Amino acid sequence: MTDIMLSKSLAVFPGSFDPLTRGHMDIVTRALGLFSQVTVAVLDNPDKKTLFTLDERVELVRDSFKDFGESVRVERFRGLLVDFMKKSGAGVIIRGLRAITDYDYEAQMALMNKHLCQDIETVFLVTSEEYSYISSSLVRQVASLGGDISNLVSPVVMEALRNKF
Amino acid sequence: MTDIMLSKSLAVFPGSFDPLTRGHMDIVTRALGLFSQVTVAVLDNPDKKTLFTLDERVELVRDSFKDFGESVRVERFRGLLVDFMKKSGAGVIIRGLRAITDYDYEAQMALMNKHLCQDIETVFLVTSEEYSYISSSLVRQVASLGGDISNLVSPVVMEALRNKF
Amino acid sequence: MTDIMLSKSLAVFPGSFDPLTRGHMDIVTRALGLFSQVTVAVLDNPDKKTLFTLDERVELVRDSFKDFGESVRVERFRGLLVDFMKKSGAGVIIRGLRAITDYDYEAQMALMNKHLCQDIETVFLVTSEEYSYISSSLVRQVASLGGDISNLVSPVVMEALRNKF
Amino acid sequence: MTDIMLSKSLAVFPGSFDPLTRGHMDIVTRALGLFSQVTVAVLDNPDKKTLFTLDERVELVRDSFKDFGESVRVERFRGLLVDFMKKSGAGVIIRGLRAITDYDYEAQMALMNKHLCQDIETVFLVTSEEYSYISSSLVRQVASLGGDISNLVSPVVMEALRNKF
Amino acid sequence: MTDIMLSKSLAVFPGSFDPLTRGHMDIVTRALGLFSQVTVAVLDNPDKKTLFTLDERVELVRDSFKDFGESVRVERFRGLLVDFMKKSGAGVIIRGLRAITDYDYEAQMALMNKHLCQDIETVFLVTSEEYSYISSSLVRQVASLGGDISNLVSPVVMEALRNKF
Amino acid sequence: MTDIMLSKSLAVFPGSFDPLTRGHMDIVTRALGLFSQVTVAVLDNPDKKTLFTLDERVELVRDSFKDFGESVRVERFRGLLVDFMKKSGAGVIIRGLRAITDYDYEAQMALMNKHLCQDIETVFLVTSEEYSYISSSLVRQVASLGGDISNLVSPVVMEALRNKF
Numbered sequence: 001m002t003d004i005m006l007s008k009s010l011a012v013f014p015g016s017f018d019p020l021t022r023g024h025m026d027i028v029t030r031a032l033g034l035f036s037q038v039t040v041a042v043l044d045n046p047d048k049k050t051l052f053t054l055d056e057r058v059e060l061v062r063d064s065f066k067d068f069g070e071s072v073r074v075e076r077f078r079g080l081l082v083d084f085m086k087k088s089g090a091g092v093i094i095r096g097l098r099a100i101t102d103y104d105y106e107a108q109m110a111l112m113n114k115h116l117c118q119d120i121e122t123v124f125l126v127t128s129e130e131y132s133y134i135s136s137s138l139v140r141q142v143a144s145l146g147g148d149i150s151n152l153v154s155p156v157v158m159e160a161l162r163n164k165f
Numbered sequence: 166m167t168d169i170m171l172s173k174s175l176a177v178f179p180g181s182f183d184p185l186t187r188g189h190m191d192i193v194t195r196a197l198g199l200f201s202q203v204t205v206a207v208l209d210n211p212d213k214k215t216l217f218t219l220d221e222r223v224e225l226v227r228d229s230f231k232d233f234g235e236s237v238r239v240e241r242f243r244g245l246l247v248d249f250m251k252k253s254g255a256g257v258i259i260r261g262l263r264a265i266t267d268y269d270y271e272a273q274m275a276l277m278n279k280h281l282c283q284d285i286e287t288v289f290l291v292t293s294e295e296y297s298y299i300s301s302s303l304v305r306q307v308a309s310l311g312g313d314i315s316n317l318v319s320p321v322v323m324e325a326l327r328n329k330f
Numbered sequence: 331m332t333d334i335m336l337s338k339s340l341a342v343f344p345g346s347f348d349p350l351t352r353g354h355m356d357i358v359t360r361a362l363g364l365f366s367q368v369t370v371a372v373l374d375n376p377d378k379k380t381l382f383t384l385d386e387r388v389e390l391v392r393d394s395f396k397d398f399g400e401s402v403r404v405e406r407f408r409g410l411l412v413d414f415m416k417k418s419g420a421g422v423i424i425r426g427l428r429a430i431t432d433y434d435y436e437a438q439m440a441l442m443n444k445h446l447c448q449d450i451e452t453v454f455l456v457t458s459e460e461y462s463y464i465s466s467s468l469v470r471q472v473a474s475l476g477g478d479i480s481n482l483v484s485p486v487v488m489e490a491l492r493n494k495f
Numbered sequence: 496m497t498d499i500m501l502s503k504s505l506a507v508f509p510g511s512f513d514p515l516t517r518g519h520m521d522i523v524t525r526a527l528g529l530f531s532q533v534t535v536a537v538l539d540n541p542d543k544k545t546l547f548t549l550d551e552r553v554e555l556v557r558d559s560f561k562d563f564g565e566s567v568r569v570e571r572f573r574g575l576l577v578d579f580m581k582k583s584g585a586g587v588i589i590r591g592l593r594a595i596t597d598y599d600y601e602a603q604m605a606l607m608n609k610h611l612c613q614d615i616e617t618v619f620l621v622t623s624e625e626y627s628y629i630s631s632s633l634v635r636q637v638a639s640l641g642g643d644i645s646n647l648v649s650p651v652v653m654e655a656l657r658n659k660f
Numbered sequence: 661m662t663d664i665m666l667s668k669s670l671a672v673f674p675g676s677f678d679p680l681t682r683g684h685m686d687i688v689t690r691a692l693g694l695f696s697q698v699t700v701a702v703l704d705n706p707d708k709k710t711l712f713t714l715d716e717r718v719e720l721v722r723d724s725f726k727d728f729g730e731s732v733r734v735e736r737f738r739g740l741l742v743d744f745m746k747k748s749g750a751g752v753i754i755r756g757l758r759a760i761t762d763y764d765y766e767a768q769m770a771l772m773n774k775h776l777c778q779d780i781e782t783v784f785l786v787t788s789e790e791y792s793y794i795s796s797s798l799v800r801q802v803a804s805l806g807g808d809i810s811n812l813v814s815p816v817v818m819e820a821l822r823n824k825f
Numbered sequence: 826m827t828d829i830m831l832s833k834s835l836a837v838f839p840g841s842f843d844p845l846t847r848g849h850m851d852i853v854t855r856a857l858g859l860f861s862q863v864t865v866a867v868l869d870n871p872d873k874k875t876l877f878t879l880d881e882r883v884e885l886v887r888d889s890f891k892d893f894g895e896s897v898r899v900e901r902f903r904g905l906l907v908d909f910m911k912k913s914g915a916g917v918i919i920r921g922l923r924a925i926t927d928y929d930y931e932a933q934m935a936l937m938n939k940h941l942c943q944d945i946e947t948v949f950l951v952t953s954e955e956y957s958y959i960s961s962s963l964v965r966q967v968a969s970l971g972g973d974i975s976n977l978v979s980p981v982v983m984e985a986l987r988n989k990f
Contacts (some may be wrong), residue, residue, distance in 0.1 A: 033173050080805040080806060108792075114291075116807050126275040129462050147577070277464075298937050311904065409971065427602065442958050442967065445958070452620070624957050633772055643776065693916070786939075789936050
């Protein structure tokens with residue numbers, strides 16, 4: 001398989017999504033304006049403890065985007081992201097940068113992925129300011145302590161979090 | 166004129182380009198993989214002193230991309246970037262992030278431009294590591310002091326700089 | 331005059347306010363919850379070119395806070411901030427930190443002011459996320475180019491900016 | 496219970512305090528100049544392994560501030576910080592910013608806490624430069640390896656650390 | 661033992677080296693231009709899980725530098741770094757700063773080590789831009805997922821990683 | 826002239842020194858522990874307005890280090906730093922990093938200088954925490970407003986500043 005087959009109109013948005021937040025949804029929605037299809041790639045990493053199982057995380061993403069039709073696909077992946085992309089034929093990685101963000105880490109990953117596959121481009125979008133303080137880990141923490149997260153996640157994720165705690 | 170006419174396959178790469186560097190060229194080349202046309206928009210800001218005149222800066226960009234055909238356009242603009250984009254029908258702003266970069270400033274501009282026109286998206290690409298230390302101002306400074314800049318700019322820019330100093 | 335007379339319920343919010351933004355107003359409003367009186371101290375710095383004159387800047391702050399009564403005072407100052415504070419009897423400096431901010435610079439100033447007067451405390455508040463991308467210089471720039479700034483400044487400041495350009 | 500009862504003269508300084516350092520003590524001492532009472536709220540987080548038990552951490556804070564009388568209270572808390580504050584009637588969260596600090600994380604927490612309870616204000620003070628390199632984790636590490644920490648913690652904490660290792 | 665015996669021509673490059681990368685080798689090579697001898701000090705920290713055992717890490721460093729003769733020594737250390745240095749008679753700590761780096765953490769450690777022993781100097785070198793995105797943890801991750809790391813580590817380290825996974 | 830003649834025991838500490846601060850002196854003193862000779866290279870940049878003339882800045886550095894003998898040399902330079910170093914035969918550039926610093930700018934300059942001359946090494950030392958908030962520009966500003974700077978600069982610099990204002 002050669003790199004030349006990777007399509008620059010197919011984008012992948014990789015992450016743990018433990019769980020999906022409105023910040024993630026903002027990025028996917030805006031990426032859809034730029035690319036014909038966005039695949040939300042849910043990381044299957046057995047070494048990392050997650051609150052939701054892989055199946056649950058995939059299901060929550062699927063439910064939250066169920067009105068988007070074919071343009072948003074949800075898949076699980078493990079292993080090297082660039083290998084998943086070659087298999088999918090997708091040439092673009094989407095990442096969200098928050099005003100409050102670990103930019104240095106993101107730049108490091110983008111350069112490493114470019115090193116691993118020159119034909120894959122990482123594209124950064126800036127998360128809207130109203131989601132600038134939302135991360136999955138903070139959502140988990142606030143929800144576990146009984147805080148109100150209704151503005152931070154979709155209704156299906158909120159219910160799933162309520163069931164966990 | 167409504168925002169709905171802005172095309173997400175037309176991208177604008179705005180800047181002073183005083184002068185164009187290989188870092189800029191890297192971003193344009195990679196943006197061409199993502200968008201059908203990239204307009205290099207050279208800022209006409211009478212308040213800011215530049216080494217090269219507006220005409221010279223436009224010419225240097227044009228010469229450096231002369232082998233790219235219709236896919237790279239070069240235009241001058243003044244006033245609000247979002248107004249230029251509405252007039253051009255372009256819906257995407259391209260910005261390069263260096264590993265060494267003023268990310269905070271870039272995020273501020275992206276949020277402000279989104280505030281001014283919700284339909285315009287700012288897309289960040291990470292400059293290749295070999296250009297991570299190149300900026301127009303540093304190129305000007307090194308060239309003015311007689312340093313070797315042959316790897317930092319295109320041949321036409323190098324000659325133009327040599328003529329200036 | 332000894333430091334012991336400085337009151338920790340009197341706060342000073344220093345700046346150029348060229349012009350006052352809604353981000354500044356957010357900080358003053360929240361500081362009023364913490365201190366009995368907040369003095370907006372408008373810097374008179376002959377060496378720095380401003381868009382609005384000192385008188386205009388003071389007037390715009392005064393008009394924007396005219397419904398706040400005695401709790402918000404507006405004064406001009408020049409010279410060392412700590413000297414102004416000793417004269418005013420105020421023991422607290424208020425500064426706003428945006429998510430997108432020059433934190434390093436702010437920390438440097440806070441340590442220097444503490445060095446100059448041990449009895450003065452610098453207190454930082456985080457600007458609300460909806461104002462995270464607003465700065466006076468960006469407001470000036472957008473307004474000068476005809477952009478819509480109605481959500482970024484008070485009505486009196488907006489009119490003043492319209493008259494300038 | 497409504498938010499309106501929260502007092503802006505009661506401040507809470509939350510943390511793990513594992514153990515209390517002179518940097519923490521510097522912040523409390525300075526916060527006392529601004530607020531009538533400061534409650535050091537020691538986090539009871541069963542999920543996080545600590546060197547000192549909750550009881551030990553509370554005791555060390557209490558002993559270190561035993562000369563401060565009623566103005567410094569020490570309490571344990573678990574759950575959401577904003578809930579603890581509503582119960583205490585305290586309207587101000589105190590945080591120390593070191594010159595070397597994780598400002599981004601602090602800003603994220605401040606915005607999240609404001610989202611959870613609009614009436615609570617987070618106030619940042621800059622730690623004195625002589626404590627800029629001290630953190631609890633570094634103190635634990637240095638003490639565990641036999642390094643001299645006499646200038647970094649109070650005498651009671653130093654003795655407690657000596658007993659641990 | 662007094663500090664006065666520490667030699668400023670003997671440098672120590674401390675780390676976990678799990679495993680050694682080309683970024684590390686770049687720093688050692690350049691440090692050799694500045695100091696007569698560089699000791700690579702491999703951390704023996706029983707609390708931290710590593711991919712390679714202490715013996716393996718030491719061996720990989722030794723093999724990678726086997727052509728450097730006496731100028732590069734490899735040693736294991738545990739406990740306080742400043743104690744190791746006093747024992748070795750070395751007065752200089754070498755650290756590499758990547759363009760993408762945790763500078764704040766590095767500054768904190770440098771100030772703490774200076775506090776622990778005034779006579780020890782920490783010297784920072786900037787890693788070459790081509791290694792700016794390489795860290796041991798990222799190398800481990802990419803290798804574990806089958807990615808190509810031949811440009812990121814020495815041949816002996818590459819073979820060792822291949823045997824692990 | 827070939828690079829091979831550059832000595833790694835000769836270091837250059839370049840800057841504007843407008844004026845020299847105790848932070849600068851701290852760096853020179855510590856660099857003397859590492860290198861046999863440190864040349865303070867005072868920048869002659871006709872384009873940059875300085876408070877002190879080139880002659881005054883050189884004189885103030887010379888006076889402040891008059892007890893250091895031959896180990897500290899003071900020279901003026903203009904043009905490319907690497908050219909000055911080749912002429913001097915010095916192979917090391919010294920830079921101070923404050924905890925509060927523009928690290929990104931420093932990394933950019935270090936990589937550019939390495940690009941211009943592979944044989945020159947930039948070495949960073951961390952300024953002591955007590956000088957972490959001192960910069961020449963802040964010293965000028967405080968002195969011009971009548972603030973006490975006796976702990977921030979040497980006695981000769983303090984007197985020179987007093988004469989200026």
